[in-house]
Amino acid sequence: MSVSTPMRSRIRPHRVIQPIVAVAAAVILLGVPFWIVLMTAGKDQASALRPDLTPPTEWHLFDNFATVITDGRMLAALGGSLLVMVPAVIGVLILGSMAAWILGRRSSKGLAIVYALAISGIVLPPAVVTIVLLLRQLGLAGTAVGMIGVYMGMYLSTVIFFVTGFVRTIPVELEEAARVDGASPIRVFIKIILPLLMPVLATATILICLYIWNDVFYALFVVGGRLDTLPLNLYQVASAGLYLQNWHLIFAYIILMSLPLLITFVVAQRKIISGITSGAVK
Incomplete structure (x- = not known):
């Protein structure tokens, strides 16, 4: 008796790759800009002269909001x-x-x-x-x-x-x-x-x-x-x-x-x- 896996039960590579690519694209296009904005808003003036992905050493987010x-x-x-x-x-x-x-x-x-x-x-x-x-x-x-x-x-x-x-x-x-x-x-x-x-x-x-x-x-x-x-x-x-x-x-x-x-x-x-x-x- 031979055991064969049905075609529809096999995992096709593109069904796994497509969601991963979609999530990665969303993270890059939406997550990275939002992260830069949030991190820069939490820094002081000297640290925020060049906005980047690094988090602030000391958070000033609510102080900046108040200002x-x-x-x-x-x-x-x-x-x-x-x-x-x-x-x-x-x-x-x-x-x-x-x-x-x-x-x-x-x-x-x-x-x-x-x-x-x-x-x-x-x-x-x-x-x-x-x-x-x-x-x-x-x-x-x-x-x-x-x-x-x-x-x-x-x-x-x-x-x-x-x-x-x-x-x-x-x-x-x-x-x-x-x-x-x-x-x-x-x-x-x-x-x-x-x-x-x-x-x-x-x-x-x-x-x-x-x-x-x-x-x-x-x-x-x-x-x-x-x-x-x-x-x-x-x-x-x-x-x-x-x-x-x-x-x-x-x-x-x-x-x-x-x-x-x-x-x-x-x-x-x-x-x-x-x-x-x-x-x-x-």
Whole structure:
């Protein structure tokens, strides 16, 4: 009697090598930069002149955090970031989800063209010069309202793209039953559609918050010098004054600035993945 190992029970080398390569690539691409930032943020000024992988001989991480918060105008910049991010995110979610509801429920050539134009903002970059000139004509240059309008216009396409695919998976019978009971379109949207959109809206919220929270380019042109946000404040003070050649303070600032979104992403990563797969892919 001969004993032979079935082909499917044999361990193929590529099935072992691929996960190892993937984990090693993730560690190198993500772990090494994070390690450099953390180690440099924990050093003093002399040790941090040349950021490297070596840990500090004596930790100054919390002292650097305190210096950044008290002397780096970080709290004021945090207020500026929240001032433009919160209204922009709420506004783009409301307008984008309502537009996506209409586009997802109608099937005509005209609305297909409208949908294509609505999501074209994902691949077409905004014209910065035109935006600045338009805001000056409207008297909104250098104001929080103008910055909120810019962010809403930039990321409305993202919300429409995610939510439209999700709306098409919702049974139409739910809306028809509500209309039979006498519900208005606004009531149908608020009571029926909006609660069902929460998973994909959570995904869109985190992504848009990430974009706005880390934006320095558009904020520099629109509100630079009149309103501080966290990345804009870091850009301004890193080139002069307190943070000049002080890499330990710069990296400490980066850690504090990234911490809220990092914690949010770790907690809500499952909702992000489920929202992407259930909305945009369908």
